[in-house]
Amino acid sequence: MAEMTTVDFSQLTCGTRDERSKIVREIGRACEERGFFALVNHGVPASLRAAVTAAMEDFFALPAEEREEYMGKQLFDPIRHGAGRTLTADGFEYRRDFLRIFVHPTLHSPVKPLHFSAICEEYGRKTREIAHELLRAIWESLDLEEGFVGAIMDVRSGHQILIGNSYPSGPGPNLGLGLPAHSDIALLSIVMQEGSTSGLQVFHQGHWNLIEFIPDSLLVHVGDLLEIVSNGKYKSLLHRVTLNSTSARMSIVTAIGPNPEDRVVPLPELVRGSGSSSAKFRSIKYIEFVELTARNPFDKAALNLVRLCDV
Numbered sequence: 001m002a003e004m005t006t007v008d009f010s011q012l013t014c015g016t017r018d019e020r021s022k023i024v025r026e027i028g029r030a031c032e033e034r035g036f037f038a039l040v041n042h043g044v045p046a047s048l049r050a051a052v053t054a055a056m057e058d059f060f061a062l063p064a065e066e067r068e069e070y071m072g073k074q075l076f077d078p079i080r081h082g083a084g085r086t087l088t089a090d091g092f093e094y095r096r097d098f099l100r101i102f103v104h105p106t107l108h109s110p111v112k113p114l115h116f117s118a119i120c121e122e123y124g125r126k127t128r129e130i131a132h133e134l135l136r137a138i139w140e141s142l143d144l145e146e147g148f149v150g151a152i153m154d155v156r157s158g159h160q161i162l163i164g165n166s167y168p169s170g171p172g173p174n175l176g177l178g179l180p181a182h183s184d185i186a187l188l189s190i191v192m193q194e195g196s197t198s199g200l201q202v203f204h205q206g207h208w209n210l211i212e213f214i215p216d217s218l219l220v221h222v223g224d225l226l227e228i229v230s231n232g233k234y235k236s237l238l239h240r241v242t243l244n245s246t247s248a249r250m251s252i253v254t255a256i257g258p259n260p261e262d263r264v265v266p267l268p269e270l271v272r273g274s275g276s277s278s279a280k281f282r283s284i285k286y287i288e289f290v291e292l293t294a295r296n297p298f299d300k301a302a303l304n305l306v307r308l309c310d311v
């Protein structure tokens with residue numbers, strides 16, 4: 001099982017000055033050493049978490065002909081559904097059904113199930129507020145002024161997606177994969193699952209470790225863009241999903257990034273402060289990085305293509 005930092009979100013927003021500073025330091029350390037942390041007391045009601053999970057389940061349960069129109073082939077389709085088995089370039093098979101929708105700045109929702117749009121709007125809004133608060137803490141942990149970062153990357157008008165992942169039960173760890181090893185593209189992603197069925201594994205110090213979700217918690221992943229803007233100080237999380245031998249599993253992931261047209265750069269303040277005075281990544285437009293990742297989806301291949309030197 002993976003060791004993880006547990007962050008009490010309520011202390012970040014309502015704690016004393018000292019409590020907040022302690023949490024900011026804990027978040028910074030988790031982003032630097034592990035690339036993820038668990039979030040408790042985050043304020044997303046259990047009823048909303050259950051509702052968004054049920055709404056995704058209802059979508060996957062629609063007859064295939066009703067889901068067909070969303071089987072998008074284009075990368076930037078705002079609603080994109082995929083189902084079944086996929087083969088990687090080297091012939092490896094993985095199995096998951098997914099639905100990916102854009103939720104911000106504009107919500108795109110399938111017409112059915114009927115309640116889908118309102119629930120995703122609400123879940124998207126709640127998690128977006130959490131992500132903004134976490135990013136404020138992250139900039140603080142890097143000794144950056146929020147305004148300084150905002151001038152470079154406008155996260156408030158940024159891009160948020162929501163993904164429902166549905167994995168079948170499978171032959172068990174190391175035999176079947178739901179998702180191959182990858183890192184998430186955006187700045188942060190927030191992963192939610194209901195129930196105790198495990199499957200998510202994170203790579204740490206040369207080993208794959210299974211995540212045991214703390215009941216009611218959310219998991220926060222550092223994404224590739226945060227590795228770039230922090231000039232390599234914070235590491236995006238390499239993770240994969242194994243199929244569970246006895247139960248199917250569902251996860252809901254939301255990813256927050258800047259405006260797709262924004263150029264993502266190692267923040268100059270951090271390049272100057274790094275001692276070596278060198279940027280460790282070349283700058284790239286977010287939208288171009290998404291295209292690069294689509295062509296190089298596994299491991300941290302896309303990030304390695306914009307890396308200027310070993311970190």
Ligand SMILES: O=C(O)CCC(=O)C(=O)O
Nearest residue numbers: 163165191200241251253
């Ligand atoms: O199913 C999970 O726990 C994680 C899914 C994931 O990594 C993703 O959608 O990028």
Ligand SMILES: [Fe+2]
Nearest residue numbers: 182183184239
């Ligand atoms: Fe992921």
